[in-house]
Amino acid sequence: xxxxxxxxxxxxRMGDSSLGVCPEEAPGSPVWAPLRTPPVTCGGLxxxxxxxxxxxxxxxxxxxxxxxxxxxxxxQPDPWVEAEEEEVKQDGGAHLEAxxxxxxxxxxxxxxxxxxxxxxxxxxxxxxGVLQGELQSGTRRKxxxxxxxxxxxxxxxxxxxQDYLGQAAFMLSKVGTWNFDIFLFDRLTNGNSLxxxxxxLFNISGLIHHFQLDVVKLHRFLSMVQEDYHSQNPYHNAxxxxxxxxxxxxYLKEPKLAEHLSxxxxxxxxxxxxxxxxxxxxxxxxxxxxxxxxxxxxxQNTSVLESHHWRSTVGMLRESGLLTHLPxxxxxxxxxxxxxxxxxxxxxxxNEFLLTFREHLDHQDLxxxxxxxxxxxxxxxxxxADVCNPCRIWKLSRQWSERVCEEFYRQGDLEKRFDLExxxxxxxxxxxxSAIQIGFISYIVEPLFEEWQRFTEPSLLSRTMxxxxxxxxxxxxxxxSPSSTSESEENEDDDDIP
Numbered sequence: 375x376x377x378x379x380x381x382x383x384x385x386x387r388m389g390d391s392s393l394g395v396c397p398e399e400a401p402g403s404p405v406w407a408p409l410r411t412p413p414v415t416c417g418g419l420x421x422x423x424x425x426x427x428x429x430x431x432x433x434x435x436x437x438x439x440x441x442x443x444x445x446x447x448x449x450q451p452d453p454w455v456e457a458e459e460e461e462v463k464q465d466g467g468a469h470l471e472a473x474x475x476x477x478x479x480x481x482x483x484x485x486x487x488x489x490x491x492x493x494x495x496x497x498x499x500x501x502x503g504v505l506q507g508e509l510q511s512g513t514r515r516k517x518x519x520x521x522x523x524x525x526x527x528x529x530x531x532x533x534x535x536q537d538y539l540g541q542a543a544f545m546l547s548k549v550g551t552w553n554f555d556i557f558l559f560d561r562l563t564n565g566n567s568l569x570x571x572x573x574x575l576f577n578i579s580g581l582i583h584h585f586q587l588d589v590v591k592l593h594r595f596l597s598m599v600q601e602d603y604h605s606q607n608p609y610h611n612a613x614x615x616x617x618x619x620x621x622x623x624x625y626l627k628e629p630k631l632a633e634h635l636s637x638x639x640x641x642x643x644x645x646x647x648x649x650x651x652x653x654x655x656x657x658x659x660x661x662x663x664x665x666x667x668x669x670x671x672x673x674q675n676t677s678v679l680e681s682h683h684w685r686s687t688v689g690m691l692r693e694s695g696l697l698t699h700l701p702x703x704x705x706x707x708x709x710x711x712x713x714x715x716x717x718x719x720x721x722x723x724x725n726e727f728l729l730t731f732r733e734h735l736d737h738q739d740l741x742x743x744x745x746x747x748x749x750x751x752x753x754x755x756x757x758x759a760d761v762c763n764p765c766r767i768w769k770l771s772r773q774w775s776e777r778v779c780e781e782f783y784r785q786g787d788l789e790k791r792f793d794l795e796x797x798x799x800x801x802x803x804x805x806x807x808s809a810i811q812i813g814f815i816s817y818i819v820e821p822l823f824e825e826w827q828r829f830t831e832p833s834l835l836s837r838t839m840x841x842x843x844x845x846x847x848x849x850x851x852x853x854x855s856p857s858s859t860s861e862s863e864e865n866e867d868d869d870d871i872p
Contacts (some may be wrong), residue, residue, distance in 0.1 A: 595694035610654035621759035622647035634742035646715035718753035765839035
């Protein structure tokens with residue numbers, strides 16, 4: 375098997391997390407219920423309405439401490455940095471991924487991964503000498519721009535227009551509804567959907583007050599997470615993370631589940647959803663294995679990506695200092711439970727979790743008073759949230775389907791370039807979007823959500839999701855056989871479904 379020399383390399387920038395300001399909030403201990411206190415503020419800024427201004431102030435302070443936008447350590451020219459900056463100019467929004475230190479922690483504790491340890495796969499390949507001639511022609515990889523939208527703008531953030539802030543705040547008031555448009559929300563928050571959404575959910579769920587979280591540290595942690603999602607990925611980016619988090623919030627509100635959840639359960643569910651794909655390189659585990667990536671060796675070819683997502687999350691938790699005020703045993707338990715949740719999203723373990731879930735439902739032996747049973751349901755809920763795109767309304771579901779297939783096709787193009795066997799579903803010439811989606815719905819999504827509906831019954835949300843799922847599957851079948859439907863039917867919106 376060939377080794378792709380030069381394909382994997384160091385990243386380009388180190389994130390800074392040294393800022394810290396005491397939040398201006400009163401202590402309290404609300405339980406899992408809508409917060410009845412005023413929205414949390416920091417430095418006089420309402421986090422729900424003026425978060426972009428807070429981001430700008432924090433970034434300005436960081437730059438002032440680092441000696442300018444580039445920092446003193448960037449005084450010498452770096453060819454990789456120059457190449458990346460040129461790429462930013464060309465695509466109008468590619469952000470630089472972070473490179474941080476390895477944090478081994480105290481003896482006996484979890485060894486965590488560096489943030490940003492994945493390179494930008496397509497960028498590093500495109501910058502090799504082998505491909506330079508074809509890049510200049512502009513004809514070889516035009517398809518790389520399909521559905522390519524960054525999750526944040528280049529350079530520093532700008533203060534949003536007040537009208538946009540008002541629209542974003544209005545959307546947050548509807549955050550518990552299933553037709554929440556995360557793409558629109560990401561635009562209204564200037565590419566900061568994940569940070570804005572999670573802080574809002576932590577606020578209204580009472581988690582900030584219950585765990586006495588420092589809001590600045592929370593913002594610092596979430597900013598690290600958001601920055602470590604690769605915006606060049608059509609699918610596995612910060613918008614996907616925000617979408618999964620919003621879905622997870624909806625599931626946590628299911629009456630059969632919500633009445634049994636502790637604040638720690640809610641904290642773990644939302645945190646795992648936000649970080650479950652952090653630093654995803656846009657290629658799958660088989661690609662990492664056959665290209666002999668160091669992470670494949672580190673994790674012995676088992677749950678490679680999920681293990682990296684988890685340990686990266688732990689590294690950012692420690693770097694941000696978000697949980698340093700909690701007892702060490704509590705912090706260690708949080709880290710381990712986050713790992714258990716994130717590792718459950720490994721699609722290769724789908725049948726394992728599905729069969730266990732089905733057995734519990736058949737025997738009616740789930741006791742949500744038990745912490746281990748609640749944790750298992752959180753694992754199932756996160757798995758549902760991770761693959762819930764086919765259960766969204768058609769106009770949103772189709773966008774996600776096209777994005778994930780574009781990411782597959784990019785991997786297939788890389789495999790062709792290096793004479794590797796093309797992975798299943800990654801050959802654009804043989805695998806259509808409609809065929810991929812019909813198979814995904816039939817073998818992955820439908821079986822899982824049928825059992826979830828059994829668990830949550832009677833649930834209006836579950837019925838709604840299954841209605842959307844059946845509708846979307848029909849739409850993909852029509853698109854696959856265009857003679858059976860008209861173009862207008864293919865592009866219909868299903869907002870009439872409750």
